[in-house]
Amino acid sequence: MTSSAFKASLIRQFGSPAVVIDLDVVEANIARVQAACDAAGVANRPHIKTHKSPLIAAMQRDAGARGITCQKLGEAEVMAAGGIDDILISYNILGEDKVARLGGLLRGTLVTVAADNPVTIAGLPKAGEIAGRPLPVVVECDTGRKRAGVETPGEAIALARQIAASPHLAFAGLLMYPPEDRWPQTQAFVDEVRAALRADGLELKIVSTGGTPNMANLGQLKGATEHRAGTYIFNDRMMMACGQATLADCALQVYATVVSRAAPERGILDSGSKTLTADPGGGLDGYGYIIEHPQARIHKFAEEHGFLDLAACNERPGVGDIVRIIPNHVCVVCNMVDRYVAVRGETIIGEIPVAARGRLS
């Protein structure tokens, strides 16, 4: 249990609210997921969209990660500048400006991109041309989640052939984020594509699966070569809800102060939608779990106010009390701040920049 004296000391030094990560917990999370990937025989390619920090990416790499995943070109540029090599951008890169930047990045860094349509693929060769080496491209497939990705093996096969036939591109394999309950369908999808492309002499060097919730399903897809998990680095209420984390695995906590207690059953925190975000966490009750007052509900936000329903609380916090919140969705909370306060237990280590935050494109 974190002491009141420590919380007060941290807030005196860094202000309230503060977004705090415990590096001991971060390291334990890194080790656990790396061990699970090793045991399943798939490479670990963590998604850095959660933490956006080259320092933390380097911790993941040094623990055995094969490379990293980024969701934006700007994230990849920051990671490469921070010394991270072997970057997969799991996103359609479109537009002359971005393709030119991608070419510049590819000159000095092994970078692979995803595509799910012919327009994206038609634009990518320029990047390989600029770099003077082929750009590896994986085809993004959707096996039921209805997000990015082609919906049928036939479309995936056609795009793979388009990539293979393009100058300055190299077909690298498939990328997907399989729904937790559709592994047989996902297997059939991959197998059909693999068989058809084999006849063309095209190999699936990469078969990339994703998601921290899917950590429970590592090994379900025969032929998967790597897995992209992101949220596990810090965890959050969603990961607790899906059984992928306990409270002890939650490395990130928002330290906040109670600033108002206008009525016996109401309170207000200095953390609103500009800190915790309005992310509903896929249907969770309220907007965060308050460690000191688990029965309190953060039921509504203003931009700098988190409105507390204290009706179910036996002990109610007073004005000036500091509490710690596990957010619904940690990836979007990290995106709100320029730096984390890093601690180990009750020792303050310093600040870690969220270096890739603010890179909109």
Next chain:
Amino acid sequence: MTSSAFKASLIRQFGSPAVVIDLDVVEANIARVQAACDAAGVANRPHIKTHKSPLIAAMQRDAGARGITCQKLGEAEVMAAGGIDDILISYNILGEDKVARLGGLLRGTLVTVAADNPVTIAGLPKAGEIAGRPLPVVVECDTGRKRAGVETPGEAIALARQIAASPHLAFAGLLMYPPEDRWPQTQAFVDEVRAALRADGLELKIVSTGGTPNMANLGQLKGATEHRAGTYIFNDRMMMACGQATLADCALQVYATVVSRAAPERGILDSGSKTLTADPGGGLDGYGYIIEHPQARIHKFAEEHGFLDLAACNERPGVGDIVRIIPNHVCVVCNMVDRYVAVRGETIIGEIPVAARGRLS
């Protein structure tokens, strides 16, 4: 109608997505609200939490605003450093660290703060002591919205007396954000406090009302001295929904690119919850209004994906198309970016830093 060539040129220069403000529309919004305040005989004290830019605050001041409102001490510090004087922080400032910062700010800037409880007030005198002049404090009152503020005139009177009796503090009046449908109750609240305090020799120098939606109600509260509106500077879908803005009054647009069209009735934008935010806009349908495709619904987000339901669209956007989005809630979108792209019609002016973003405390 913005031309495709202009949109493409802007994206080539600044990347996609881009958060774009039209300064012609900003100036028109400033002029309209200033004129409405002038006509109602109340001072205009715009809330800068929406734009977080000292440059834009200076435009508001130069058009006649009395001063500005901030929601955080960090915002006030950035505004003061940017040359803005007469700042109201409509927030309980708590904690030794913040009170010391407040004292430093008060040395060189006229700053007034709000308080709604005795704990906050007990901590504030140190700020006046540090500054060497009294800190003006207004009592925050809640006349039905159930946010910050005391719920009864009796509590407001008691806090006013506490302020007046505190060394280094000066009682300055009342602050509230009246519900749109409770003006008689708000009037009764203010009148009761005014009468009781008059007997103590205490005056309500400031009676501050708030909210862009309440622009329609200027003049409803007899004795109001000033109004704090924020969102009007840019406007958004919420302001259109409540009748305070038309599409032509929306100065901020998110330029985004269609990056995937995985099925005939589905599409994906490169703007997800890390750009547009998951703010539901008080119950609006979807997460933004797409100017080029009003029938398209942004029905769901991933962090960097906005999922489009195109079922109702006659003309559907293709991969690579650039569209412009009016967000649900502009104040939280501004908080996601480090700079705006400023335009006047189809002329690009440059970038304006969101200087107070990232000041968590």
